[in-house]
Amino acid sequence: MRISYINLKQEHKILKKQILQAVSKVLDTANFVLGDEVKIFEHNIAKYCETKYALGLNSGTDALFLALKALDIGPGDEVITVPNSFVASASCIVTAGATPVFVDVCDDMNIDTNLIEGKITNKTKAILPVNLTGKICEMDRILSIAKKYKLSVIEDSAQAIGAIYKGKKAGSFGHINCFSLHPLKTLNACGDGGFLTTNDESLYIKLSKLRNIGMKTRNEVQYWGYNSRLDSIQAAILNLKLKHLDKWIASRRKIAAYYRNNLIDFVKVPTEMPYEKPAYHTFVIQIEKRDELQAYLLKNGIETKIHYPISIHLQEAAKPLGNKRGDFPVAEKQADTILSLPVFQELTKKQQDYVISKVKEFVKNNY
Numbered sequence: 134m135r136i137s138y139i140n141l142k143q144e145h146k147i148l149k150k151q152i153l154q155a156v157s158k159v160l161d162t163a164n165f166v167l168g169d170e171v172k173i174f175e176h177n178i179a180k181y182c183e184t185k186y187a188l189g190l191n192s193g194t195d196a197l198f199l200a201l202k203a204l205d206i207g208p209g210d211e212v213i214t215v216p217n218s219f220v221a222s223a224s225c226i227v228t229a230g231a232t233p234v235f236v237d238v239c240d241d242m243n244i245d246t247n248l249i250e251g252k253i254t255n256k257t258k259a260i261l262p263v264n265l266t267g268k269i270c271e272m273d274r275i276l277s278i279a280k281k282y283k284l285s286v287i288e289d290s291a292q293a294i295g296a297i298y299k300g301k302k303a304g305s306f307g308h309i310n311c312f313s314l315h316p317l318k319t320l321n322a323c324g325d326g327g328f329l330t331t332n333d334e335s336l337y338i339k340l341s342k343l344r345n346i347g348m349k350t351r352n353e354v355q356y357w358g359y360n361s362r363l364d365s366i367q368a369a370i371l372n373l374k375l376k377h378l379d380k381w382i383a384s385r386r387k388i389a390a391y392y393r394n395n396l397i398d399f400v401k402v403p404t405e406m407p408y409e410k411p412a413y414h415t416f417v418i419q420i421e422k423r424d425e426l427q428a429y430l431l432k433n434g435i436e437t438k439i440h441y442p443i444s445i446h447l448q449e450a451a452k453p454l455g456n457k458r459g460d461f462p463v464a465e466k467q468a469d470t471i472l473s474l475p476v477f478q479e480l481t482k483k484q485q486d487y488v489i490s491k492v493k494e495f496v497k498n499n500y
């Protein structure tokens with residue numbers, strides 16, 4: 134049996150006819166930039182995330198960057214985030230001119246809220262928690278720390294669309310919340326895309342100008358801005374896919390539960406609290422002989438991934454920040470022991486059983 138890590142081709146085979154119709158409709162209107170489909174997507178996705186406002190953007194990276202810009206975060210400012218995310222969670226801080234200050238993570242790969250206050254200085258302007266793997270951080274604690282020190286919260290929910298924490302949706306916690314619609318995310322465009330959500334009207338108005346070169350009207354410019362718009366064609370495709378999102382997430386949760394029940398005695402599996410419903414963008418196990426397991430699975434036709442093998446603070450680009458190996462021991466250890474199993478929504482029971490049997494087989498033969 135051969136199992137790829139994701140199966141985007143299958144997703145698009147099922148939806149191809151409808152997607153081509155949606156694209157064809159946009160071609161007929163020739164309204165390609167900030168057209169009706171973008172407005173409809175923004176309405177739909179704000180409703181989905183249970184927020185007042187949403188803005189369609191060209192990527193999750195620009196969503197994060199614009200969020201910092203809208204909050205006037207720049208040179209001399211510090212932003213607290215984690216070292217184990219996709220690099221965009223930290224690069225946005227640097228490209229905005231500010232300094233990322235890393236905080237180590239917990240067993241569940243999300244920010245260790247007990248370590249946040251120790252990193253707050255008079256330069257700290259915001260906390261940028263990442264809902265990694267599709268699991269929402271301890272937001273109660275983060276929001277109360279932010280309130281105490283008058284900090285903004287920017288949620289990186291690029292992996293967490295549809296996740297729930299204490300009855301609230303991902304994207305509804307921070308002042309500005311950022312999502313990616315990259316092809317590898319659970320809700321994905323046929324190319325790059327992203328969006329942000331907020332409940333703050335003035336931030337929403339400012340951000341809607343910042344993403345459109347700072348323009349207030351066709352001829353008047355209020356800010357030095359950026360071109361970070363979502364295309365109408367992508368929005369049309371996303372409006373269609375959004376109808377399937379809850380079904381996809383339900384399927385991922387079911388696969389995750391099945392993996393967990395069957396693998397819990399063999400490897401470290403993600404845990405779930407009674408007050409949360411993670412979205413399982415990834416299903417990440419932890420095992421000491423990670424590289425050997427990955428090779429063993431590949432030999433047996435199962436493709437897996439590592440999200441992410443090099444902590445951000447150890448990247449070449451991060452050298453000027455002055456962090457070193459040993460600074461974030463939990464994140465560094467996880468970089469060597471984590472492995473993402475296939476958890477895409479179309480994965481059949483037979484395929485899940487095969488993955489489970491091969492992981493078990495490896496553990497039995499190696500421990």
Ligand SMILES: *Cc1c(COP(=O)(O)O)cnc(C)c1O
Pocket residue numbers: 191192193194195218219221222263265289291292312313314315325326327
């Ligand atoms: C994918 C991702 C991003 C960046 O999104 P793009 O749309 O690829 O720019 C940011 N943060 C996290 C955690 C991500 O997984």
